[in-house]
Amino acid sequence: MAEDNRDKRTGESEEERRRRISGYGEGGVDVVMSVDAVAREAERIAENAPTPEELLHLAGGDAFVSIEKLHAGYGRMEILHGMELRLGKGQSLCLIGPNGAGKSTVLHSIFGFTNIYSGVIRIGERDVTHMKPNQKLKEAGVAYILQDNSVFPDMTVEENLWMGGFLKDRPEEAKEAAERVFEKYPRLAARRNQPARVLSGGERRLLEISRALVMEPEVLLVDEPSIGLEPRFIDMVFEILDDLQRTEGKTIIMVEQNAKKGLEFADIGYVLVSGQLAKAGPGDELLEDPDVGRLFLGG
């Protein structure tokens, strides 16, 4: 390795650098281009951030979900600095970006888990900026899919689904909705009377998604659906989301560390950097984008 290929700052050779940088986007744990390096490069990409007009165009000209000039965070700590988002009805969007960029915070803000200092969030014609999570679920048709073992292990599969309908006016409605879930997913139906703890990782994720469907939401917020799953279950989860979008017309906003899977799935991809939108495009175009490839796809 020629000396002049060494990084002037770190003294690393080209070979050492290549070995260190590996597959951020594959969802592996064998990290990564250094976090600082990704952040620096991502800031550079952000210099050509898309305009709201470009975002609306990507959304097909008519936004069903929109976020305008959003400043939001936790307590007094602002995390999102003027975030913009436009998504058409029935479209899917995947947010990617470095750890800590604020991706989950975008979902939290839409659902009502953050402090919103200024800006507007709209769903349909409705200004939902300051609605509480319960209202979002019951009145605005937004569901946030909890995960990381959010199923109740000692309750049966069926009882877990009923829990998803706790905001329904009549308990029978939740039961009816649960029956529709069982018709759709025989895997769950077969285990309806067993405690949820017997489910496999993939079945558990299916239950988490289905439980959100009991409220019959129009917009699904999904944070890292593939996390912790084996490849065959990852594919299953994406197939389920795909079905919810294509056959039921759900509008889906997801965050996915596995950028390749997420961008393959989604109509639109956004790259988020330091609490702002840095880049946006059709999912398949972002997959081919050299900057995205290098930073998030391990290419």
Ligand SMILES: Nc1ncnc2c1ncn2[C@@H]1O[C@H](COP(=O)(O)OP(=O)(O)OP(=O)(O)O)[C@@H](O)[C@H]1O
């Ligand atoms: N509940 C919270 N209270 C206070 N700060 C928070 C909270 N959740 C997140 N943060 C902070 O907000 C910033 C953005 O976090 P966020 O979880 O949105 O990032 P992310 O892009 O989803 O990252 P990751 O890829 O690691 O999931 C981080 O600095 C984080 O520490």
Ligand SMILES: [Mg+2]
């Ligand atoms: Mg996150």
